[in-house]
Amino acid sequence: MTDQKPFVDIRHAQKSYGTLEVLKDISLQVQRGQIVAIIGPSGSGKSTLLRAINDLDPLTGGEVWLEDTQVNKKLPHRQYEKHINQVRQDIGMVFQHFNLFPHLTVRDNIKLAPKLLKGLSDAEADKLAEEQLEKVGMLERIDYYPSRLSGGQKQRVAIARALAMKPKVMLFDEATSALDPELVEEVNLVMKKLAEEHMTMIIVTHEMGFAESVCDRVLFMDQGVVVEEGPPEVIFRNPSNERTRNFLRKHLATANK
Amino acid sequence: MGLDFSVIPKYLDVILLGALWTIAITVAAALLSFIGGILFAVIALYAPRAIRLPFRAFEWLFMGTPLLLQLFLIYFGLVQIGIDLPAFVAGVIGLGLHFAVYNSELIQTAIVAVDRGQMEAARTLGLSRGEALRKVVVPQAVRDVIPPIGNNMIALLKDSALVSVIGVGELTLSAQLAIGRTYRPFEFYVLAAVFYYVINLGMEAVLRRVERRVQASR
Numbered sequence: 001m002t003d004q005k006p007f008v009d010i011r012h013a014q015k016s017y018g019t020l021e022v023l024k025d026i027s028l029q030v031q032r033g034q035i036v037a038i039i040g041p042s043g044s045g046k047s048t049l050l051r052a053i054n055d056l057d058p059l060t061g062g063e064v065w066l067e068d069t070q071v072n073k074k075l076p077h078r079q080y081e082k083h084i085n086q087v088r089q090d091i092g093m094v095f096q097h098f099n100l101f102p103h104l105t106v107r108d109n110i111k112l113a114p115k116l117l118k119g120l121s122d123a124e125a126d127k128l129a130e131e132q133l134e135k136v137g138m139l140e141r142i143d144y145y146p147s148r149l150s151g152g153q154k155q156r157v158a159i160a161r162a163l164a165m166k167p168k169v170m171l172f173d174e175a176t177s178a179l180d181p182e183l184v185e186e187v188n189l190v191m192k193k194l195a196e197e198h199m200t201m202i203i204v205t206h207e208m209g210f211a212e213s214v215c216d217r218v219l220f221m222d223q224g225v226v227v228e229e230g231p232p233e234v235i236f237r238n239p240s241n242e243r244t245r246n247f248l249r250k251h252l253a254t255a256n257k
Numbered sequence: 258m259g260l261d262f263s264v265i266p267k268y269l270d271v272i273l274l275g276a277l278w279t280i281a282i283t284v285a286a287a288l289l290s291f292i293g294g295i296l297f298a299v300i301a302l303y304a305p306r307a308i309r310l311p312f313r314a315f316e317w318l319f320m321g322t323p324l325l326l327q328l329f330l331i332y333f334g335l336v337q338i339g340i341d342l343p344a345f346v347a348g349v350i351g352l353g354l355h356f357a358v359y360n361s362e363l364i365q366t367a368i369v370a371v372d373r374g375q376m377e378a379a380r381t382l383g384l385s386r387g388e389a390l391r392k393v394v395v396p397q398a399v400r401d402v403i404p405p406i407g408n409n410m411i412a413l414l415k416d417s418a419l420v421s422v423i424g425v426g427e428l429t430l431s432a433q434l435a436i437g438r439t440y441r442p443f444e445f446y447v448l449a450a451v452f453y454y455v456i457n458l459g460m461e462a463v464l465r466r467v468e469r470r471v472q473a474s475r
């Protein structure tokens with residue numbers, strides 16, 4: 001596996017907000033079908049790194065590649081917009097606060113982008129919406145407005161919406177952090193299912209148990225650097241770095257409260 | 258000379274016709290003010306500076322001066338530069354643009370208030386900024402200000418009486434016509450008031466229906 005060309009390739013990512021350096025020379029390679037978790041204290045730069053992958057927060061230095069395409073390549077503004085809109089279709093993203101479109105039904109939330117950007121007919125888009133909702137167990141709510149769904153249901157719809165674009169990679173930014181504890185599991189199950197289908201995923205999470213059970217690799221970030229990375233059994237059971245150990249100890253203490 | 262409402266039936270068709278014109282001009286101007294309001298809001302927020310600055314002046318003209326003057330300017334003034342509009346069209350444009358500017362203010366505020374995550378989610382799916390505005394942000398903003406826009410539409414109905422001065426045969430002008438023949442101002446102004454009130458009730462009913470439909474998505 002490791003001799004393969006990386007599927008997602010982040011090279012020397014650097015990001016500053018004014019004088020505040022949020023990402024300090026981070027490199028990360030993810031193979032096709034691999035699932036990587038990013039953990040770390042709040043403010044360590046996890047979201048910024050994730051959002052650099054689809055250029056939602058553009059890097060100030062370094063490169064992001066998806067297969068053979070450089071995501072953040074230098075182009076004149078208009079060309080860049082065309083390029084990035086194309087690339088983003090291949091990168092699904094799921095947010096902490098779901099960001100469903102409240103003025104549209106579940107069905108239309110999912111149909112919007114495929115119809116607009118891939119030229120699907122209304123019937124094709126309907127079929128696609130039904131397939132994706134079936135997959136996340138939300139088919140029976142297809143004609144609901146988001147306001148009438150629970151948090152867990154909203155997040156499952158948001159995942160279906162991203163999947164409807166048939167992305168090559170899925171990014172999750174604390175997908176379950178805003179959920180009531182009893183709603184976390186239904187979203188985790190959907191993500192596990194994606195893992196079984198070998199979807200390439202990068203998952204920012206606070207749920208160590210979940211990360212351990214689905215991920216191939218775990219990165220621990222702190223203050224804009226990757227402090228330690230490795231297979232989950234090493235990072236969670238036997239981390240070599242002092243900062244990793246401290247973080248996990250504190251995290252377990254608060255999680256068990 | 259006491260009141261005598263028995264003169265009304267003879268002029269009822271004149272007044273009814275005036276009421277129809279009032280409805281026509283109100284509906285046409287309301288549509289213009291709604292679509293114009295959306296367009297103006299997007300221009301005010303997102304157009305390049307070269308367009309935004311002249312647009313500010315245009316906005317000031319419509320917010321900072323009397324509607325009556327605007328109607329005179331459009332109907333009598335534009336003739337001098339070769340634009341000779343029928344009174345009805347001039348009235349629709351004057352009322353429509355005037356209220357479009359007020360609607361635009363409401364919609365601008367609402368666009369800015371739409372959660373940033375909405376734009377982000379749309380862009381993440383691959384929508385361009387323009388597509389995201391058109392399909393995601395603006396529809397939500399408009400939905401959020403339907404009630405105050407409705408209030409503007411009611412105000413528009415009432416201000417439509419002003420187009421009588423440029424000779425649109427709407428309700429107020431029809432009443433004046435009947436008064437000119439009968440010298441019965443009280444009777445006919447009261448009658449016109451009743452008609453305005455009824456049209457107003459009709460508009461409120463329509464607005465409530467729209468609001469209820471919008472409410473379904475909340």
Ligand SMILES: Nc1ncnc2c1ncn2[C@@H]1O[C@H](COP(=O)(O)OP(=O)(O)O)[C@@H](O)[C@H]1O
Nearest residue numbers: 017020022040041042043044045046047048049
């Ligand atoms: N738009 C911004 N402007 C200035 N600083 C920001 C901005 N976005 C994030 N930051 C800062 O960048 C750092 C990393 O943030 P973030 O990537 O959100 O961390 P995490 O997701 O790990 O909690 C934080 O110190 C945060 O305050």
Ligand SMILES: [Mg+2]
Nearest residue numbers: 046047048174
């Ligand atoms: Mg974060």
